[in-house]
Amino acid sequence: MPQSEKEIARHWFALYTKPRQEFKAVSQISSLSIEVYLPTMLKEKKWSDRKKKIEVPVFPGYLFIFADEYERIHSMQQTSIVRTICFNGKPSAIPDCQIENLKKILAEKPEVFVTDKIEVGTKVMITEGPFKNVTGIVTEHKKGEKHLAVSIDLLRRSVLVRIDNEGIIKIVET
Numbered sequence: 001m002p003q004s005e006k007e008i009a010r011h012w013f014a015l016y017t018k019p020r021q022e023f024k025a026v027s028q029i030s031s032l033s034i035e036v037y038l039p040t041m042l043k044e045k046k047w048s049d050r051k052k053k054i055e056v057p058v059f060p061g062y063l064f065i066f067a068d069e070y071e072r073i074h075s076m077q078q079t080s081i082v083r084t085i086c087f088n089g090k091p092s093a094i095p096d097c098q099i100e101n102l103k104k105i106l107a108e109k110p111e112v113f114v115t116d117k118i119e120v121g122t123k124v125m126i127t128e129g130p131f132k133n134v135t136g137i138v139t140e141h142k143k144g145e146k147h148l149a150v151s152i153d154l155l156r157r158s159v160l161v162r163i164d165n166e167g168i169i170k171i172v173e174t
Helices: 022-030 069-076 096-107
Strands: 011-017 035-037 040-046 051-057 062-067 081-084 112-115 123-126 135-140 146-152 157-163 169-171
Touching: 011 022, 011 069, 011 096, 022 035, 022 062, 022 081, 062 069, 069 081, 096 135, 096 146, 096 157
Parallel strands: none
Antiparallel strands: 011 062, 011 081, 035 062, 040 051, 112 157, 123 135, 123 169, 135 146, 146 157
């Protein structure tokens, strides 16, 4: 008997990892042939004798998988994974557009800022340039500088990217 379409549907899920084991978790889940996404950024690390740019997770302790229910459960059995992020006791799927926007923003390797909460603002879409078709909320991080906030609502986290004051944006109706 074939599985129903609902049973084989894939969604993005956020998984919580053990501390500082995000890269190990990616390796473990990738070996299962499950699509995994760990957003990273370069950060300058200072030691007493040198400075070096290292790749660090944008959201420490979290990674994302694109999986069906069976694959999600199988991912949970990996030693570096603690749990799936749930809402009301059920695994919460993250909208595809939020992950795609995050991928587009981070593909350009911009200087990014991560914030726990953003002020409610105007939802916009960039219409030109490297961030074309990215939707987010315009907010002010430092006086006079505009930033685009791309949010992962489930985690209550946003990635802020500096945009030019002349940035071409279109207001999106919600």
